[in-house]
Structures are given as structure tokens and as C-alpha cells.
Amino acid sequence: QSVLTQSPSVSGAPGQRITISCTGTNSNIGAGYAVHWYQQPPGGAPKLLVFGNTLRPSGVPDRFSGSKSGTSASLAINGLQPEDEAEYHCQSYDRGLSGPVFGGGTKVTVL
């Protein structure tokens, strides 16, 4: 059971917009800690996609955008592309556990 909750899967056609949600508690996201997102391609390692709720590392397309409100956060992918098919993980910090916490991952399928 992951500390942060993500829907198991989301799908969309090429060019569509999809959103992935991540829900926490008042010990992590709701306590004000930022949310980060990682993209993990099939058989590959995670890669930092969004950090500090909304910031993108150099090289990440602006099709990816993050937001946060209350105890939840979202990752939006605009103009879905076949190469976006991957697992997406959210991550924050939990003050009760004194460490980073992750969601269970959301598998994105491009139809």
C-alpha cells in the first residue's frame, strides 16, 4: 500500500490531454510539501519530469505540467504522443515517516 494514492491507469488517443492524480494526507502533501513527478518507460529507470509542483528540468517538453491543491496534485500531458506511454510516479515528503514517499504509479497507455 503506497503512502500516496494514484489511479492505476489512464489512456488517451494521440493529441489528447490527460491528467494523472496523486492524493496524499495532512502528513505529506497537505502539510505543504511539494510534489514531484517521474516518468518510467517500460523496462527503464525513473526520470525526473516535474519538481516543486510545477517546475520542469531542462529538456522536458512543456506538454508536461504539474499542479497542486490541498492534499492532491496532478500531472497533465497535453498533446499526448506515443512516446509518452510509460508509468508515472508522484513523490513528496512525509513528516511522520521523515522521508520521501511515492505513489503506486499510473500506467499511461496511448491508444
Place this chain on the structure above:
Amino acid sequence: EVQLVQSGSVVKKAGESLRISCKGSGNSFTNYWILWVRQMPGKGLEWMGIIYYGDSETTYSPSFRGQVTISVDRSINTAHLQWRSLEPSDSAMYYCARRKGLAGGAPYFDSWGQGTLVSVSS
């Protein structure tokens, strides 16, 4: 570009010990924290522990405290994850990652190893 290179896949038997490694290129670990996570088949990422490369200060997840040992060898720019006695339930992919910094109070990880697959038979 920072590169983290992990040791190769391994097959072990229950009760055996194991140490896997994560080597950073150049000085990529200096003054950084190194995270270890577990990913069981078809599951999400689980934080196991995090170690500061400079002085080996380590924080373990309550779920893994006492089950594994995390260490660093500064002479070879390498972090280690170790088990004294493996169990079949330890079969998983293990990743190391470098903590780039804090954003909004939460640590984030900008460089990841390629993963080490551990298989433990009974």
C-alpha cells in the same frame, strides 16, 4: 552529465547475503544524499533509506529498518545496499538515485541508476 551505474542482476538463495552497488561518475556524489528504492514486479516505488555521502548519516524507512544496511565507500564513489539473510520476498528491482535538492520542502531525485534485479529462490 551525472551517471549512476549499478551492479548487475543477481540470483541468490534464501538465507544468503548480498551487497549491490551504485557507482557515481566523477564527483557526482560529493555533498549529495543517495536514495535506495525497491520496486516489486508491477508495483510502485518504495523508499528504503537515504544516506549522506559526506558523513554516512543514514535514515531508514520504518519498513526496511533492520532488514538492510546502506553504506558508502568514498574511495570508489560508490554506495551499497546490503542484506545479511535474503528472503524470497526480497525479489525485486532496486534503484539508487541522487538527491538533487529540496523543492517546497520535499527532496527530489535528478539522476537514477539503471536498476539491479535481485531474484531470491527458496
